[in-house]
Amino acid sequence: MTSTDRRLAAVALALAVLAAPAARAQDPVGYNLYGAPGLIDMPVGTPGADADFAQTLSYFDGGDKITLSFQMLPRVSGSFRYTGVRDLNFSGFQDYYDRSFDVRFLALKESRWLPAVTVGLQDFAGTGLFAGEYIAATKTVLPNLSLTLGLGWGRLGADGSDRLPGAPTCPPPAGAGGRPNADSWFRGSPAPFGGLSWQATERLRFKAEYSSDTYECESGSRGVFDRASPVNFGVEWRATQRLTLGAYSMYGNGLALSANVILNPRKALVPLASPGPRAIPPRPDRATNPVAWGTEWHALPTSAPILQESLRGLLQAEGLILESLTVGPQVAELRFRDRTFDIRANALGRAARAMAIGLPASVETFRLVPIVDGMAAAVVTVRRSDLERLENDPRGAEQLWARTEVTDAGTLPRLAPVPGRYPDFRWSFAPYFRTSYFDPSEPIRTEAGLRLRGEVELRPGLVLAGSSRLALAGNMDDARPSGPVLPTSPPSVRTSWPLYERTDGPKIEYLTATQFFRPGRNLYGRVSVGLLESMFAGVSGEVLWRPVDSRLALGVELSHVRQRDYDMRFGLLPYDVTTGHVSAYYDLGGGFLAQVDAGRYLGGDVGATFALDRTFANGWSVGAFFSQTNVTAAEFGEGSFDKGIRFSIPVTWLNGQPSPTRLGTTIRPVQRDGAARLAVRDRLYDRLREDDQGSYAISWGRFWR
Amino acid sequence: MRRAVVALVLLALAGCGSEGAAPQGTMFLLDTIRQARKGGDEPQVTALALTRAGVAEVDYPLIRIRVEEGARISLMYQGQANARHRTFYDIAKTSFTFRAGVLTATRGLIPDLYQVDAPQLLALLEGSGPAGKAQRIHRRMDATAAIGDEVYDCVLQDAGPEDIVVLDAPAATRYVTEDCTGPAGSFRNQYWQGADGTMWLSKQWLGEDLGYLLVERLVR
Known part of the structure; x- marks a missing residue:
């Protein structure tokens, strides 16, 4: 997925939200400032609706947050969050930015007499600043009123962040972060929390809560925020079907604002609006009109x-x-x-x-x-x-x-x-936007410019393709390369990316010749040569075994590449590497796709990447991945190991017009050099994903559309 | 060009037909439809007042439909017959398929009614079944191509003969009602069927988003 795609996705989503029509009726309790199903600062026991993809933006002195949450299964959900705390003066930064992951499990579904009970791990693999665990129970006591009671540990417990033995006052050191802090989960003294949510009208919801978060770090000597009371209350207004805005009084001494957008793959922003098909014309009756069924035509040249x-x-x-x-x-x-x-x-x-x-x-x-x-x-x-x-x-x-x-x-x-039919030539010339996230000195960097793309298929399967961009404005070129942290760390195969941003003038994003072919039954092949991606050039080959009626597919990819020069033209740097993976793809059913890629990465490290995606017939997918290689956490640097989330949204879902284009992105909390994979285009499994029995089976209704 | 024509048509129809219960006085574009049936490239747009005389020379099946929500009005010509089903098109390639005058599917409508299953109603209108209790299923497809069923419990009633007027022409019909209740709501469909089976007039539920569909048979 390109940066332009990422940016387009963001713009499309923003427009979509603004354009979304009227309100829908009753909904779950809503989302909290952490972007999780919750009250205001506290979580609740009820989950979101299955496959809800929620984005929450919240502003609060105690920390601004942007969160993506996904209800992976009716009982399981997860979140990725980026938090900024102004003037926290922590870890060498005046304004502190933190990335964190949550996971939640619905242990008990709400029934007539029993509440919904959720067990949650907040910031379970981060630096620990927001780490907290909880058990929350929520019961709908009246049609429009729900009550929540819960017990929290860690950040949500009586000890605040100070539960680890020997930890300094605030916050606990978790090394480079990024690893599950399992030894601290549900440790220390718990504290109770609770509250209520009242859906007063179709659009208006009131909330009040007793919070167990002491904001020890923020309200102590650091003086970010003064917590005067444990009670929060606020109001939420459902502005459109998908957008909810909230305003809250926080801890007797502050104000918080939130915006929450919920998208769901099943409910298109704009319903499919393409013309209908032509009806099937029945053939004449064979008994009464045998001439029409004759085959003499076949002999005519x-x-x-x-x-x-x-x-x-x-x-x-x-x-x-x-x-x-x-x-x-x-x-x-x-x-x-x-x-x-x-x-x-x-x-x-x-x-x-x-x-x-x-x-x-x-x-x-x-x-x-x-x-x-x-x-x-x-x-x-x-x-x-x-x-x-x-x-x-x-x-x-x-x-x-x-x-x-x-x-x-x-x-x-x-x-x-x-x-x-051939040669088949296509080209485009269009503006682009690129973004880069999570640099502590500039959380979001952007760039705008012009991009020229061309592709010619000389004969079936032989494709020459190229893309060049010219930056016109932005601040990507201000970024600084972080580089390896230890002499034994992998070479700068990805952390050198800022160097590629510094040169002015046109840059070649890729320039390749690719031959796709079918070597035999159930087999697919690809050989690519040229400037394969923005940072590496060389030759790459792939063979995929994929029976159309099998849930399993296996692939082998081998590439020899050399690092491209920073001006992104035709020059090359000395570093070269042979990299490759064997891959297994397995359709678990229910839309879940598991993928394992094991092999040697760009930095020469050896290991495997594990991914799980929930996919939908229309091209929506949301997933997460992590990698383990022979690079130690210390050698890897911040984040300890490679991991991230990814999603894609079909354009048809956004605008109702048929299109094979999908927008999306991969978000890594930290991009380091360990477990860095070649970003070659047109990997075979993705290209062929739509054409197997399983994919047809779940979407065959569209045959008649 | 075709989009422009469609836009003009819709504009003309909306301007004249968006008020009042019956779409009387609607402008329509028979020549456009005539061209579309022949597969002409760029139909000539000629607006005609919709009168019985205006459709006198039409020698192909023609219906006028009105979708309640959005006040969409279209003239539709029969494009294809397949066994007992008849598919009608407008010039925007939206299609409605009917059997015995009962809507069985739409394509290109927003949102579509993917399929309708109403066996007892069809039996009644085709002369092979009684009035009384019936089931109706509306099948809808969501954005992920999953098909879901809305199941309605219905009561069919043959209310006897009723004389109606369709575009200034009298028609002797029998009046059939279909009262349905289901999780997605309740509605009453109405059918006025001629003695030869022609459905001269009907009002059929499309769903919560679009309300009712009114169908007039202008030319058999």
């Missing part, structure tokens, strides 16, 4: 080009591109490329309709082959009589899926593409 031209036009009208058409008396195979739809099943449905409209009546079997980067991604076989019979069936989606075959396309013969 003019038939094939006429049918090909007809299908080319029919597909073009749907935004699809014809690669080739092979028509026999009863069977036709259509290879096509989809650059229009957000969900492949939609493209398959439109292509099948085009075949039903454009092919002679005798052709009963349609073999649809989506082409991805020149590779045949799958063979989807449907029967024309099923299309005719099931198009208007109330259970047509399920019934057609039961009769659809999805098979591997690896052994299909090569076919000449339709005349004029």
Whole structure:
């Protein structure tokens, strides 16, 4: 995901929130200043709705916070938070910035007599400044009134942050941070907290709480904030369906403000608004009109080009591109490329309709082959009589899926593409925005400029691609490289990124020649050479084993790369490395995708990256990852080991227009040199993710859309 | 160009048809539809007053629909017949599919009604089933392509003959009502069916977002 994508995602989300219409009715208790389901500063026992993706921005003297929370499962949620405390004068910084992760588990669902009970770990792997654990119980006692009682430890306990034996007053040292502080969880003396939330009207909610957070660090000698009372109260206003604004009186001596936005993959910001498809034309009755079912046409030399031209036009009208058409008396195979739809099943449905409209009546079997980067991604076989019979069936989606075959396309013969199809040239010239986060001296850095991109596919699968940008404004070039912390640390393969920001003039982001190919049954291949990414150039090869009907896929990638010169043109630096991974991808079901990549990273360190993503048929995904390599925590530096979260949001979900484009980003609390992976484009599993049986199965309703 | 035409059409329709219960006096664009049926590239826009005389020369099935919320009014021509289903299109390629005059699916509407399953109602209107208790299922697809069912318990009633007027033309019909209740609310659908099965007029529930759909059959 590029920085432009990141920025676009942010802008799109902001616009989306502003544009969102009216309020929806009853909701859970809402989110607190920590961006977790909660009251004001305290958590609650009720979870968010499944798959809710909440962003909370809060302002308070005791710490400004921006938090992303995701309800991964109905019972499990997690958060990533960036906190800034003005004038904390801690750890060498006047204004202190901190990144933290939470995880929460709903131990008991609310029932008629019993409350919802959640066990939570706040800041469980950070520097410990905000570390606290809790058990919270929430019961809806009246339709619009809920009560919460809880017990907190650590930050939320009686000892504040001072629970570790031998720890200084404030806050406890946790080394470089970033590791789970399991030995301190639920330790020390607990303290009670509680409060109530009253949904007064559809839009208005009042909250009051007794907080167990003593703000020991902030209100002591550091004088950031003076805690005069344990009681907080406030009001929240649901401005739109997705946006809630809050204002609170804090600890008898302060004011807090919050803005909370909840997105959910299932509820598009703008519903799909594309034109409907053309209906399937039923063929004439064979008994009364046998001539229409004749196959004499097949012997005519003019038939094939006429049918090909007809299908080319029919597909073009749907935004699809014809690669080739092979028509026999009863069977036709259509290879096509989809650059229009957000969900492949939609493209398959439109292509099948085009075949039903454009092919002679005798052709009963349609073999649809989506082409991805020149590779045949799958063979989807449907029967024309099923299309005719099931198009208007109330259970047509399920019934057609039961009769659809999805098979591997690896052994299909090569076919000449339709005349004029190649070379296929595309280009764009557009403004871009890039961002960089979490530099203590400048939490958010930005850059704006112009970007020229071009791509030409000379023949199926052989792609020349390049991208160049010219920065016009911004402060990215002020950043300083942090570099290795120990002589034994990995070389500066990523921490040197600020050096790449310093040169003026156009920079080449990538310039590559890539050949995609199908080496055999269930196998896919890629070889890329050139300026592979902004910091490395070389050659990279990958083979993926991925049966279309398997939950498991395995890949091998091997690259030899050399560090690019800081001006991001054609020069190279002395450092080179052979890097590569074996990867396993497993579809756990329910939209969960697990991935393990084990191998050698750019810094020469050896280890593995583990990732878990929750994905949705429309392209939404939210996930987290971490890596363990032979680099020690001390050698790694701040954060102790590589980890982060990532998400992607389909453009269709944002604007209702069909598009395969997805916006998103990967957020690492700290980018160090350990476990740094080559950022080569077009990794095969991601490119082919839409074209397997599992992906079709969960989205087959769109075949008829 | 086509978008501009559509915008003009909608503008003309909205300007004239957004008030009052019945869409009388609506301007419409028969020539545009005629061109769209033929697959013409750039239809010529000719606004005509909607009168019985105005549709006298139309030789293809034509309906006029009105969506309650948003006051959308469209003329739709029949594009495809498949067994007992008939699919009608407007020039924006929005389609409505009917069986026996009962709406079974929409495509391109915001939000769509993905499929309707109302077997007892269809049996009644097709002459093979009685009035009385019935079930109706509205199938909807969410943004992740998951299909969910809204199940309604309904009561069908054949209220007997009723003479109506559709675009200045009288029609002898039988009046059928369908009262439904379900988790997503309650509604009453109404059908005025001719003796030959033609659904001359109907009012059918689309959902909370769009309210009712009013369908007039202008040309058989």
